[in-house]
Amino acid sequence: MGQQHHDFPKTTVSQVILATLGGLFAPVLVIFLVVKLLLGIQANYLEDADPAPVAAAVEARIEPVGEVEVAAVETGPRVDKGGEEVVNGVCAACHASGAMGAPKIGDKAGWAPRIAQGYETLIKHAIEGIRMMPARGGNATLTDGEIANAVAYMANESGAKFTPPAPKAE
Ligand code: HEC
Structure with missing residues (x-):
């Protein structure tokens, strides 16, 4: 073992x-x-x-x-609002009553010298603002086309014969 x-x-x-x-x-x-x-x-x-x-x-x-x-x-495609809609919604706040010295809609005497400046100049002033008139009526979302529509509508109500630009999608 x-x-x-x-x-x-x-x-x-x-x-x-x-x-x-x-x-x-x-x-x-x-x-x-x-x-x-x-x-x-x-x-x-x-x-x-x-x-x-x-x-x-x-x-x-x-x-x-x-x-x-x-x-x-x-x-997205946006179609400019018409002049009447823009004016009633934005511009009328001053231009209906003549607040702050704004030329009143329908006041031909008040509008005549402004209309004499020409459509393009009025559009430019409305877009850029002039004196007490705020740029784009204080609504920055308005397009140039909508301002042009509104200017034509207001001025035409007050003696002008402006032709607003043809509606276009921006
Ligand atoms: C807060 C008030 C106010 C609003 C809102 C307003 N405006 Fe005015 N606007 C004025 C005043 C005040 C004047 C006069 C300015 C001046 O000539 O001293 C004026 C003048 C103008 C003129 C004449 C400019 C010129 O060269 O004589 C145009 C055009 C005009 N406005 C367009 C518009 C449009 C278009 C809108 C709307 C999108 C608008 N306004 C909204 C106050 C306003």
Whole structure:
């Protein structure tokens, strides 16, 4: 029995070290990979938790809808409002009553010297403003065409014979 036992090769110190290293290396590698995996997952969650990318993502998601709406309202084809509509909506605030010295609609004597300046000049003054007359009657959303329509309407009500520009989409 004892004889047999001694036939087995003796475990050397270097073998012990190798076995220990081998046994240690595998678990360490596994732990390393698991930690890497967890860090990777955590990094993904952190990306989502950061408010800036989330806000950007939300913006990107809602943007197309907003763009379509803005395009429809502001850059879509817009037909100029007619002179009567613009005057009643904006210009009449002063020109109906003659507030602040505005020439009254229908006051031929008051309009005559202004009409004498010519349609183009009146349009220019209405667009840029003159003395107490605010630029575009104080409504910056009015187009040049709408101002021209309004000037023609007001002046024609007051003795002029201006032809407003043909309606066009801007
Ligand atoms: C806040 C008051 C006010 C509003 C609103 C207003 N106007 Fe006037 N407008 C005036 C006054 C005041 C004058 C007289 C200015 C002057 O000659 O001293 C005037 C003068 C004018 C004249 C004559 C300019 C000239 O060269 O003699 C035109 C044209 C005119 N307005 C067009 C318009 C049109 C078009 C609108 C609307 C889009 C409008 N106004 C809205 C106050 C207003």
